[in-house]
Amino acid sequence: SAVISQKPSRDICQRGTSLTIQCQVDSQVTMMFWYRQQPGQSLTLIATANQGSEATYESGFVIDKFPISRPNLTFSTLTVSNMSPEDSSIYLCSATDRGRNTEAFFGQGTRLTVV
């Protein structure tokens, strides 16, 4: 199993500012993902963080708004840029190894409130 440390666990930010969320895995993993979870709703995939190259974004999410870095196989960051109250949500990091039936592990999430 993999243990994922995600920080900060929560933050309250002013609109127009940016927040960078960090995700550290205790072992090397093939794939890392970033999700957003609105209260009472499903997890929505923002992007796949690719090691050493640009992230792959899902429909509705763009690099300028959610820049992602993944410098190595154990670490990734997600930045929420130019925040508005609509960005208030829980952001989750996930890690897994390649393979259809492999386990997916999640960080504890970052609860973001934009005021």
Added chain:
Amino acid sequence: KNQVEQSPQSLIILEGKNCTLQCNYTVSPFSNLRWYKQDTGRGPVSLTIMTFSENTKSNGRYTATLDADTKQSSLHITASQLSDSASYICVVSPQWEYGNKLVFGAGTILRVKS
């Protein structure tokens, strides 16, 4: 569109009682179906993973079943405890998504009271 629908949306039971949560999905073909437990303020934690050829899988007091013909799954919790209070999320992995993309249900919020 791939969908994972869960019911009920929320549930309250007394400690010690059993309960069953339902999941209907339209994802097809799929590689596996997973159940996760998400405590408030925490990330999801895996309970079970079943491939399309498996019918049931247990993890302690949690037993998941899968009927690939009707595209239904259930999670049965036996002898519930206060610590079982959480959101339970059904997740399906599409077969063509070798990149491990997952389709999440909205979850069932379970509250166990004494």
